Amino acid sequence: MSATAGPLAVASGEPGPMVRLIGISKSFGGVTVLDGVDLSVAAGTVTCVVGPSGSGKSTLLRCVNRLERPDSGAILVDGRPVGLERRGDRVVEASPRVLARHRTSVGMVFQALNLFPHLTVLQNIVESPVAVQRVRRDEARARARELLDRVGLAHKERAYPRELSGGEQQRVAIARALAVRPKVMLFDEPTSALDPELIGEVLTVVRDLAAGGMTMLIVTHELRFAAEVADEIVFMDQGRIVEQGPPAAMLGRPRHERTARFFATIQ
Numbered sequence: 001m002s003a004t005a006g007p008l009a010v011a012s013g014e015p016g017p018m019v020r021l022i023g024i025s026k027s028f029g030g031v032t033v034l035d036g037v038d039l040s041v042a043a044g045t046v047t048c049v050v051g052p053s054g055s056g057k058s059t060l061l062r063c064v065n066r067l068e069r070p071d072s073g074a075i076l077v078d079g080r081p082v083g084l085e086r087r088g089d090r091v092v093e094a095s096p097r098v099l100a101r102h103r104t105s106v107g108m109v110f111q112a113l114n115l116f117p118h119l120t121v122l123q124n125i126v127e128s129p130v131a132v133q134r135v136r137r138d139e140a141r142a143r144a145r146e147l148l149d150r151v152g153l154a155h156k157e158r159a160y161p162r163e164l165s166g167g168e169q170q171r172v173a174i175a176r177a178l179a180v181r182p183k184v185m186l187f188d189e190p191t192s193a194l195d196p197e198l199i200g201e202v203l204t205v206v207r208d209l210a211a212g213g214m215t216m217l218i219v220t221h222e223l224r225f226a227a228e229v230a231d232e233i234v235f236m237d238q239g240r241i242v243e244q245g246p247p248a249a250m251l252g253r254p255r256h257e258r259t260a261r262f263f264a265t266i267q
């Protein structure tokens with residue numbers, strides 16, 4: 001294969017990766033947090049990102065839906081640059097309206113439980129499709145009920161977040177993220193704020209999404225779960241991808257000493 005096969009394949013109209021990060025760098029106050037990260041996630045696949053605290057995992061995810069703006073590099077979701085728009089012959093920062101639309105292609109579930117506390121479960125899920133996508137409220141409600149059924153919480157639609165367990169709140173958060181029909185789902189340690197007995201119910205939902213072919217980028221410390229659902233495991237340290245590969249290779253025989261040492265600390 002020639003060295004240019006990749007770019008040419010894209011140019012010829014073949015589908016490229018669903019998410020593509022090209023040379024992403026980001027500093028905070030002179031400290032480099034992401035240092036030229038390149039990463040592709042193929043459509044319908046799951047990539048799990050692991051690495052020590054402070055290695056830049058959350059910042060990386062936040063760049064994908066433009067909660068952080070990279071200092072350099074580009075991010076494409078389904079071939080389209082996130083957070084940028086063309087104005088005449090210039091490429092400029094996207095307007096809030098365009099950015100809101102871009103974000104509907106990327107669903108995100110955070111570590112902290114962050115449902116709207118003053119809205120019911122159903123209202124939490126209906127909010128975005130109605131406000132951002134102008135979906136009719138009755139249609140959004142019907143879809144929200146389907147999603148609640150899928151995460152096993154059909155009976156909780158009238159509850160308020162404070163009346164739910166942490167695991168239930170995260171399952172509602174997943175339903176809320178799915179409500180805008182995103183092309184890719186991002187998870188930032190979705191189980192790390194949960195009591196151990198509640199972790200399983202959230203991972204089950206993520207597992208079902210993977211089985212349904214959802215493209216996902218998941219930051220997690222649950223190595224056994226990552227080994228099971230991931231097509232690719234990415235190990236990050238100090239703002240860089242140290243190595244990546246299929247679970248068996250990464251967990252079985254990591255090439256780098258740093259990777260092996262990290263796996264040893266959390267297994």
Ligand code: ADP
Nearest residue numbers: 028029033051052053054055056057058059060
């Ligand atoms: P991880 O998720 O791997 O633990 P993060 O992406 O949260 O890592 O953070 C990487 C580094 O960037 C940390 O040192 C963190 O303190 C720093 N950082 C993250 N966000 C900000 C911010 N908004 N302002 C300043 N520093 C930040």
Ligand code: MG
Nearest residue numbers: 057058059188
């Ligand atoms: Mg983090």
